[in-house]
Amino acid sequence: MPRSSGNGAVTRSTLRQQIADALRDEVLAGRLQPGQEFTVKEIAEQYGVSATPVREALVDLSAQGLLDADQHRGFRVHEYSVEDFRGMIEARGLVIEGMFLALTEGRPGAVRPDDPRAAAVVAGVRRRGEEAQRAAAAGDLTVLIGYDLRFWRELGACFGNPYLADFLNRLRLQTWVCAVQHLRRLTDLRGELWARHTELVDALIARDNDTARSIIAGYNAHSVALIERLASG
Template sequence: MAAGADSGVIRRSTLRQQIADALRDEVLAGRLPCGHAFTVKEIADQYGVSATPVREALLDLCAQGLLDVEQHRGYKVHAFTADDFRAMVEARTLIIEGIFRGGADKALRETPGEVLVSIRRRAEEAERAARAGDLDVLIGYDLRFWRELSGIVGNPYISDFLDRVRVQTWMFAVPLLRRETDLRGHLWQSHGALADALVRHDLREAQRLIAEYNEHSLALVGTPG
């Protein structure tokens, strides 16, 4: 009886995460635009599931700052402002600089070679998508790249916080970027250079690339610092 109950909880938890991931992807792709309102029932009907895991998934996304609760009406996609974006870029910079100051060199030297290879592979895929102007593919590999890169310090709170801020910056940037007819050559594509700098333990070069990336991000969406 207890084992069956545990199995039910695991299945519901897995479904909750799957729904949250799917909705996050919809938001990042711009298919659920900022300000778009919906109800638990609409999402449950869309995915053919009960209301409980949907409600839990939506509350998870609210906690991540991606959705807002509309009292007695449902939920809507959060709308970030240009000021929010500038603050988020500053926040992600401070997180990454904190990683570099907090013993990243030692962490890199102790990082297994296969982990660095995986980070380099993510970098190559992100660069390829950036050069092609493929925003949807770029976002996926970009988030994985930074998630793995931040993971070298072994602190899940840092990785989770950085991932949350990066998702939010993409949420703001995507609608603006989609106004461009052709993004080839306009997206930042130095993931590989950053990965190489880290493999060489050249933290100064890595910090320079991060600063370059931030300037590029702000200029690209028209929100200079």
């Protein structure tokens, strides 16, 4: 991440976003552990920037549910429970169901996957899905998270409701943060990670909502069972 410069080339808002992105990546990589505490001053010194954009970035991450703020001790990485994970999976499923309904009902602004005019959009989503599947097969969690978040962000944008898409992206980020706390304990993740992204895209293109729902239900059940198993191990 670039350091702050006196010529103003790097604006405060840019630094704010860069710091937030960097810290989010640290949490997802497991380098910032659940419950780990730090101060604005420590982060500012680490990245060689002033305190203001750091404080703003940490407040942003707190609003996203990734950090907890303590007026006297600074910030700490939020600790999610297995019950939290179950709740997020349930909420995520309800949001996705709403998106399926938007397609079925032909919501204005929705990009129907079976519409030839949407071919470029769908092709891009499918490429993200293919990359996510390759990373899952290889057990590369870091790469998987990046492509999985992009896959769902781009797929969510097709449904014509930016509020649903933004909410889904936040839920997916939180579920990954929670899952990482457990998945990083495994030395080999091959065969453990869900990888049916392209099947879901194919079902949506075919307007086969029953198959799409079945894929999502299987995904949710797999995710909950995996985290429960790791949490109890």
